[in-house]
Amino acid sequence: MVQSKQGTARYERPDAGDNGQGAEFDVLTGAPVERIARARTSFLVDDPVEPGIVRTPILASWTRSRQWAVPADHLDLPYESDCDQDSLLARSATPIVCEVADQLGCEPVSVILCDDEGVVIERRTGDSALNQHLDRVWLAPGFSYAERYVGTNGIGTALEGLAPAQVFGHEHYVEHLEDLACAGAPIRHPISGKLLGVIDLTCWRREANRMMVAAVSTIARRIEEALLEHSGRRELALLHDYLAACQRNRGAVFALSDDLLMMNDRARELLDPRDQVPLLANAAEALNSGRHRQLLVDLPSGAIARVHCRPSWTEGGLSGGVLQVQLVSSDAAPSRSTLLPHPTTLPATVGSGPMWAKCCQAVGRHFRSREWVVLQGEPGSGKRTLARATHQLHNPAGHLRLLDAEDYGPRWVAEVIEELETGGSGTLVLCHVDRLSAEGVQALGDALEPHRESTDHERPWVVATVDRSRSQTSRELADLLDSFPRTVDVPPLRHHVEDVAELVPHLIARLTRGADLTCSPDAMRILMRNRWPGNVEQLYQVLRKIVAKRRTGQITPADLPPECRASTRRVLTPLEAIECDAIVDALLDTDGNKAEAARALGMSRATIYRKIRGYGISMPPMAESGRS
Structure with missing residues (x-):
């Protein structure tokens, strides 16, 4: 076992040639090994890769590896000295790993168990030469073989693809792994479906065969069966209550806990995904009370849901329970000022997700009240399209003018003044006002000033778009934006x-x-x-x-x-995406200091470390140089 005092391992080796193997062919594609090696070299130097030589999953993994800036000529791995050897996964899988390793004791094959971050928990190898080689490439307990550190490999690629993966020889992204072949299969919790880790078989490249992925998939299924036997009483209690509710009730039924969501077919038919987010958020809060409760929840679609919340367990601030949901008409429910109107599809926009619908509704309200508004968001998020679509929905026959601040000059300011004075009840959209010079900001402010206090509903509705960036807004621009009483964030x-x-x-x-x-x-x-x-x-x-x-x-x-x-491991929920962005912003604000970022976000250091790993957040080199 090898360990770096700094918590990272680094391994480098001179060129090894082709190891004297002579002509050799890839196990899966049948292509000569040297052609795959040449294809990898072409990819690394941005030359075209010959079609049909490299399998599509491998090419996608190479692309992810390059985007993560994984070094192709050496290994540079993080090390965790406190990897959990007593987790549910370790307790359930270790006996099976030992049994399989004993069966393969005379074979040059290593059985490797990793957690959901690719950190090696257990490694069993009967062949001493292979064992020593795995030590040299740091494929040992405590080191992470996640794709973002090692590039294409059986462990990390299975985790990213959420499916069995097999990587042979020169298909590995890092050149020092070309003598190995590996096949990995993800392990999921049998009740929640949550990804827990991966089981991997690694051997010498010359010993690889097509049956490796079938064998490792079988081992993964055995581990999942053992996990079911070891499942905690909380998961089993929730599963029991959910199945009982489904038998008694033909309506929509959910089972909800901190890491589990189940729903029956009726729930999928009855509730649009955009309605599920606020419903589950309200229900989770109610379950934390530990008492049976009934809620009325306003949904983004305009419907009202009556939710019966029945806790199955409540411990340490966490809870789980069953939800029985019915949709009721507006007439049958008490009057509620927070009821959202049914979102109307805007003519030039597409999307019905709750965050986009809420944004569209807010802009529509400001149009009806003729309040000038700033639309701020990331470049390409649809600010200009949203302004134009709102006008077309509410005033299709009215005058619409879009002026881009990138065209700023004397004529541009004159056109703004002309629209304000003669545009009537039309719409004026001022795009990218944050790109104006200080002189331009002052000129636009002077043009807007005579009209901003007017209560005349015949004046144009003015919209300004601002690209949100991390740079501070100048004082002049801040004064200009004060001319607009409302600001709406356009979600990325x-x-x-x-x-x-x-x-x-x-x-x-x-x-x-x-x-x-x-x-x-x-x-x-x-x-x-x-x-x-x-x-x-x-x-x-x-x-x-x-x-x-x-x-x-x-x-x-x-x-x-x-x-x-080169996609992420899974689709983040809107709340997860917002949390991920907040963590990235906090890390950038603190130059990568995770302890300071955790304090700024009001979370513990352990929590931010776990979420950084879970979201796969990697900081640029300057930020990483900060203290952790």
């Missing part, structure tokens, strides 16, 4: 990623002018697992690349560009 696409399912066909129709091109379910799942840092504009550009090559038929995962296939 990752906060309402469920709307990707509606945006994709809409954007495809725009790009193909109605041609018969659709997106397959598999490709849509990959698109929905992306973080989309460039928001809707980035999604549009990705689809434009696809449409340039395929105009009809069905888009499959093979049609997606590599940067699109």
